[in-house]
Amino acid sequence: MQSAEPLTDLVERARRGDVEAFGCIVTRYQDMAVAYAYTRLGRFHDAEDAAQDAFIDAYVKLASLREPGAFLPWLRAVIRTRCQRLDRRATGVRAGDGSGADSPDAGPGPGEAAEDRQLAATVDAAIGRLPEPERVVTTLFYMGGHSQREIGAFVGVPVATVKNRLRAGRARLRAGLADIARDYVFERRPSRSAAFREHTMDVLREYQSPLTERYASPEMSELFSPHFRYTTYRQLWVALAESEQELGLDISDEQIAEMREHVGNIDYEYVARKEREIRHDVMAHIHAYGEVAPKARAIIHLGATSAYVGDNTDLIQMRAGLRLLRSGLLNVIAGLADFARRTRDIPTLGFTHFQPAQPTTVGKRTCLWIQEFLLDWEDINFRLGRLAFRGVKGTTGTQASFLELFDNDAGSVDRLDDLVTEKMGFDRVFAVTGQTYPRKVDAQVGNVLAGIAQSAHKFSNDIRLLQQLKEVEEPFGSAQVGSSAMPYKQNPMRSERIASLARYVMTTAQSPYFTAATQWFERTLDDSANKRISVPEMFLATDAILILAQNVARGLVVHEKMARRRLMEELPFMAAETILMEAVKRGGDRQDLHERIRGHSLLAGSRVKDDGLDNDLMERIASDDAFGLDAEALATMLDPARFVGRAPDQVVKFLNRDVQPILDAHADLLGRDASLRV
The missing domain is CATH 1.10.40.30 (Fumarase/aspartase (C-terminal domain))
Known part of the structure; x- marks a missing residue:
């Protein structure tokens, strides 16, 4: 039974933290959300995933919705963003190509299932060929349960436009297909059972990491998502099978083609059931892969151990994470460089021991921040250049299983190691390992991330102090609230958040050192649980820090008269x-x-x-x-310019010699979005 409470009242209650009120919103609009996601993705399975994630995002971000009456178009935008993220993973297809067809429910026999798939493909293709405005309105209407007025509010058009688009959409569907399409869409509405709502509400009642909910970028969150990790497992299994085939093992093209086809087709419910049964996560994924690629079942993971997929995936994730952080770091440097050029001649009071010292310029002080970030730039490039692949090593690193596969042909085993390394995009591979790659690598990578955090913390500290002095301020939104009790306050929230996250990264970076130090012989499993938490969270937090730092750097405000006033108060003593x-x-x-x-x-x-x-x-x-x-x-x-020494010239020299060449050489990394989610 749906609540009759007005939507605006439900939104207001949900904004105050009333989860049950939000549950009423989910119940009321779940069909609409899934229908809209389907029009963008073309698969109902993917559409349900996107809609559930969108509802969770909406609950987290609800405080940012200024007008409760605008909830429906706002929800549509949240769903669209989720669909775009899901689309980038290449697990779904837009309505229209028919390759993503779903069957409504499990259970029919082989002939019946094939018939259902054909029907689904036909309807998906027909709906997909509709122009987007007509496709959206028609699908929302066919899903049922919503008036044309509600559809108009959701899409953001008048009711008359909804009627016209619906009429045009139905007319475009060929004779006899309009009713079939209506039934097909209606049968897939999530409200036919309580499962969609219950799953969504279960997630909302569970702990969610603030790093993924509030702070880190969608790109970094996706990189450390289960889906990225487990599709990478399958890519590694494909690379292994391809390489083994190239070196003469009895693996057919058909088996490899089947594996490639199902890289993104992961039944996570099956994996969860299997892992509960056998208590081994990698084996559960091997079984799940074999279910969708039965012809290849016998050769999946051939000769490998769990560390082949687990450790190599860790290295792939860290490499991609470092590359993303590298882009974020360069954007921070670019933002500060622009600020330094603009402010190179603005005199300001220097401080040592936070006591007045000789004058400098705002731009020269900014160059000190840039200098530290440049050291991090050098470190991250060095670590990326030295990052090696674990490769194909076997249970204790001796490659014994692969030597057996290749009839004691050591050359083929070496070539297998090199082939897989090349296929996964690495140009270096560890010559020797135990069961795992050296855990010291995690410590080395963590050290780079902690260095970035340290530089950002120092930068944020200075901004916080300068904001108290009213000389330089971080950006402050026109609707931003500094204090619930003191309306005049403009707190340096962004810089404070940088400092908070930076402390977390710097302390968490100690954990990989202890993990590496306490490994026994070829491997012990006490690294696993720690790594699953510490490594992703360091990357997520560092990513969030760089987004904040870029946001601050691009929006810094200088109050020149205030800086001059403070300088002139002290300059007589210095003169x-x-x-x-x-x-x-x-x-x-x-x-x-x-x-x-x-x-x-x-x-x-x-x-x-x-x-x-x-x-x-x-x-x-x-x-x-x-x-x-x-x-x-x-x-x-008492002219301040007489007391700043070579500061303006130092800014120009530093930026031209040390900074601009890097920005020019890596211009493709610039332009990253630094909008804050909260």
């Missing part, structure tokens, strides 16, 4: 030596003048610190005839 030298040139006694400046400085300092008044050192010196300097002459000597 003492310049004043002394000028007064001596005009005939003054150096020792007498030195003592006079010391006395005037102490009195001026007391006036500032004890009485809370302005610094009047220049007025005191101007009124002291021993110096022979009037207010105009002193003002000339």
Whole structure:
């Protein structure tokens, strides 16, 4: 029974954390969500996955929806984003090519199943040929349960437009197919059972990692997703079978073709049942692969051990993760470089011990941040260049099983190792391993990530301090709220989040060191659970840090007058030596003048610190005839540009020599989106 409560009321309750209210929204709009996802993906199985993920995303992001009445078009945008992500995994096809046809329910005999598949392919193709506006409206209507007004609100068009598109869509479907298509879509509505809603709500009631929910990019989240991992297992099995065939083992083209065809077709429910039965995750996936590729069942994983897929996948994920972080890092450097060029001549007070020191420029200080990120750039490139593949090594690294397969032909075993390495895109392979690749690699990679976190933490600390000084601020949205109790506050939320995540990365990076140090002989399994958590989370958190850092770098605001005001409060003290030298040139006694400046400085300092008044050192010196300097002459000597040394030139030299060549050489990595999800 659906709730009759208005949608806006349900949305408001859900925004306040009422999960059951959101459950009512899922119940009410599950059919619409799946239908819309189907129009973009072409498979109902994929559409259900995308719609469930979209509902979960919507619940997490609900606070960002400013107008509850706009929920339906907002939900449509969330579903569209999820479909795009699912499409990139190449597991689904858009309606229209027929290759993604589903059967409604399991159970029919072989002839009946083939007939169902043919019908599904025919309907998918027919619906897919409709122009998108007509395809969306027609499918939403056929799914049933929603008025044309609701469909219009979801799609964002008037009811009259819905009617016209529906009429045109039905007319385009050839005679007799319109009713078949209506029945086909209607039979696949998720509301026919409670499974869709229950699964969605179960996920919402479980712990979800904030790294994937709130902070990391979709690309990094997808990289460490189960689907990426287990499709990589299958790619590795295909590469192994291909290489074994090329070296003469009895493996047919048909077997390999079947394996290739089903790389992305993973029945996760079957895998879960099998793993509960046999207590071995890799073997469960081998069985699942054999179910969809029965002709190849006998040669899947031939000669290999679990580490062949597990460890090589770890290395593939880390390589891809480092490449993604490399792009993020370069975008941070580019953003800061632009800021440094714009601000190279803006004087500002320097600090040592967070006490006033000689002036510098905003741009020169920015170059110090860039310098640290450049060191991280060098580290990440070095680690990527040295990252080796585990390859084909067997249970304890001796390759004994493969030597047996190739009748003691060591040359073929070496060639097998090289072939698989090449097929998986690596140019280096470990010559020797135990059962696993050296766990020291995880520590080395973690060290690179911790280095990025350290640089970002230092950058964020400086921004937080400068924002308190009101000299430089991170971007602050027009609708952003700094405090629920103090409406005037503009907190450096982004920089604080960088610091928070950076501490997590730096501390988590210690874990791989202990894992590597405590491995026994050829391998112990006490690495596994730790690695499953620490390595992905370091990558996800570092990715989030770089998104934040880029966002901050591109939106930094300088308050020049505030920076000048603070500098001018301290500059008279710093100009003492310049004043002394000028007064001596005009005939003054150096020792007498030195003592006079010391006395005037102490009195001026007391006036500032004890009485809370302005610094009047220049007025005191101007009124002291021993110096022979009037207010105009002193003002000339207090030009901040005289005290910043070579800072502006250093900025130009550093950017032109050390930064710009890297940006030019890797321009293809620039332009990464740094929008924040929350």
